[in-house]
Amino acid sequence: TARRGREHRGKSPLLQQLTSPHFTLCAIPSQMKVGVKQAADLKAMDSGGTSDPYVIVYLTSDTKKKYETKVYRKTLNPVFNESFTFQVRNKNSAPWVQRQGGENGALASAGLALQAPQPWLSIWCSLLTSLQQQEQLGEVCFSLRYVPSTGKLTVVVVEARKLKRMDSRGLSDPFVKVHLILNRKKWKKRKTSVKKNTLSPYFNEVFVFEVPFNQIQNVDLVISIWDHDKVTKNEQIGKLFLGCRATGNQLRHWSDMLSNPRRPVAQWHSLQAVDVVDKALGLKTHLKLPLPTR
Ligand SMILES: [Ca+2]
Numbered sequence: 546t547a548r549r550g551r552e553h554r555g556k557s558p559l560l561q562q563l564t565s566p567h568f569t570l571c572a573i574p575s576q577m578k579v580g581v582k583q584a585a586d587l588k589a590m591d592s593g594g595t596s597d598p599y600v601i602v603y604l605t606s607d608t609k610k611k612y613e614t615k616v617y618r619k620t621l622n623p624v625f626n627e628s629f630t631f632q633v634r635n636k637n638s639a640p641w642v643q644r645q646g647g648e649n650g651a652l653a654s655a656g657l658a659l660q661a662p663q664p665w666l667s668i669w670c671s672l673l674t675s676l677q678q679q680e681q682l683g684e685v686c687f688s689l690r691y692v693p694s695t696g697k698l699t700v701v702v703v704e705a706r707k708l709k710r711m712d713s714r715g716l717s718d719p720f721v722k723v724h725l726i727l728n729r730k731k732w733k734k735r736k737t738s739v740k741k742n743t744l745s746p747y748f749n750e751v752f753v754f755e756v757p758f759n760q761i762q763n764v765d766l767v768i769s770i771w772d773h774d775k776v777t778k779n780e781q782i783g784k785l786f787l788g789c790r791a792t793g794n795q796l797r798h799w800s801d802m803l804s805n806p807r808r809p810v811a812q813w814h815s816l817q818a819v820d821v822v823d824k825a826l827g828l829k830t831h832l833k834l835p836l837p838t839r
């Protein structure tokens with residue numbers, strides 16, 4: 546385990562996906578018990594090559610109620626073995642847990658989707674490092690609206706700003722792809738028109754998807770921004786995903802949409818690096834063969 550941790554630290558600090566806390570979840574109708582078992586390969590945050598990790602656990606439907614584990618000194622592989630009980634008042638409230646760990650601010654965070662009540666479920670879950678450390682790729686604003694009774698998910702791609710310049714002769718020619726992933730497989734996709742030579746395109750394009758209520762917890766919404774190129778292949782600028790498996794801002798937007806049915810909820814998001822998001826999504830990626838230069 547220690548060797549694996551060192552390998553991870555050698556990679557770009559932007560892209561590290563370092564930590565994997567171990568949770569158990571048990572849901573009964575009005576009560577949910579979350580056990581935090583252990584974490585492994587945490588990032589070293591202190592000068593001595595270690596961290597003093599602890600975990601914060603809360604439901605995004607009630608962020609006032611937060612639990613913390615004890616702090617474990619000088620370790621990258623803490624064993625917590627603590628459990629916390631939440632009262633779940635409203636069954637329709639955003640049913641997920643977010644979890645963070647670290648010293649002086651969150652080391653990383655992850656969201657967990659809670660499925661229908663079931664006996665103890667025990668999983669390892671990867672964490673993503675915080676957004677601030679990522680390359681500036683740009684920001685995108687879109688609104689989401691979900692109507693449970695009709696199963697209609699409406700995505701309005703509004704605009705983007707501060708996009709990365711992708712063309713040597715000019716700025717970028719951005720367009721947005723909207724993908725729905727169902728059970729980690731590509732399911733539905735749409736795309737906006739191309740806006741020529743701009744880093745702050747305005748789209749205001751509306752896409753409506755049919756997503757039955759019993760599927761909504763298994764769906765990820767992937768928003769990716771591309772630079773259209775006439776001669777060469779289009780280049781992907783950045784992307785992000787929302788859904789029960791998302792974290793941070795993205796998880797918040799998704800849970801705001803679910804807890805405000807029929808109401809559009811708009812939010813800005815920072816684009817993330819393509820490989821980070823693809824890794825988090827866990828989809829099959831194309832094998833990239835090395836090509837000869839020129
Ligand atoms: Ca280009």
Ligand SMILES: [Ca+2]
Nearest residue numbers: 712718773774
């Ligand atoms: Ca271009």
